[in-house]
Amino acid sequence: MTSVAGWAAASTPGTFPPLPRAVAQSFYRRMRAVAPAARGAIDRDRATDPEQAFTDTACGRLVGSLDDAGLRALGMWTHHWCMRFYDDDTRVGRRLVREIAARPGLGWTADEVHWMLRESISAGPAAADRFTLPRAAAAQLPPDGRPFDELPEVRVPRQRHGN
Numbered sequence: 697m698t699s700v701a702g703w704a705a706a707s708t709p710g711t712f713p714p715l716p717r718a719v720a721q722s723f724y725r726r727m728r729a730v731a732p733a734a735r736g737a738i739d740r741d742r743a744t745d746p747e748q749a750f751t752d753t754a755c756g757r758l759v760g761s762l763d764d765a766g767l768r769a770l771g772m773w774t775h776h777w778c779m780r781f782y783d784d785d786t787r788v789g790r791r792l793v794r795e796i797a798a799r800p801g802l803g804w805t806a807d808e809v810h811w812m813l814r815e816s817i818s819a820g821p822a823a824a825d826r827f828t829l830p831r832a833a834a835a836q837l838p839p840d841g842r843p844f845d846e847l848p849e850v851r852v853p854r855q856r857h858g859n
Contacts, residue, residue, distance in 0.1 A: 715814075719807050727773035730766060733758055734773055734792075741788040755792045764802045771796035775812055775829045779819040790825050797832035804833035 737754035750756040762770060771793065778789045796802075812830035819826045 715807060715811055720811065723772060723808065723811055726765075726769040727776065730762075730770045731773050734770055734777075738774075738777075738788045738792070742785075746787065750791070750795050755788065755795070759792075759795060767796055767799065768802050768804060768808060771802075771829055771833075772808060772812060776815060779815050779826060790828075793825065793829050797829045800836065802833070802836065804836050806837055809834045809837060 734755075737758045740754040744753065751760065759767065759770070774789050774792045774796070778786045778793060809830055812833065813827075816826040816830055
C-alpha cells in the first residue's frame with residue numbers, strides 16, 4: 697500500500713515547486729465538503745456488482761448531483777484518497793477517478809492540476825492509475841495556462857501478486 701501525506705506531498709521539493717499554503721488549504725477545504733458523500737458512495741458501491749452501469753451506482757448518482765466545481769472537488773478527493781490508500785480495495789475509487797477524468801469541460805485550474813501531479817509523483821509506481829485524472833485535467837488547460845512544460849512520462853511496472 698502506498699501513502700501520500702497530504703500537505704507534505706503538496707509542499708515538498710520535487711518536480712513541481714510547492715503551491716502556496718493558502719491555495720493547498722483551499723483544496724483541502726473543498727475536498728472535505730464532498731468527502732462524507734464520496735466515502736459513503738464508495739462504501740455502498742463496494743458491496744455491489746462491479747459490472748453495474750456507472751450511472752446506476754451510488755458514485756454515479758453522486759456525480760450526477762454535482763456541478764462542475766463539485767465534480768472537480770470530488771475528483772481531487774477521490775484521487776487523493778486513492779493515492780493514500782492504493783490497493784485492491786480502491787477499485788471503486790479508481791473507477792470514479794476514470795469517470796471524472798472522462799468528463800470534458802470541468803474547468804480545471806492549473807493549480808488543481810499541479811497539486812494532483814505532485815500527489816501522483818509522491819505516490820510512486822505502486823499506484824498504477826496515479827496519472828489518470830491529472831493527465832485528463834491537464835489536457836483541458838490552455839497550453840499557456842499549464843504550470844509545467846511537459847507531463848512526466850512514467851513507466852509503471854506490472855504488479856505481481858504473491859501466493
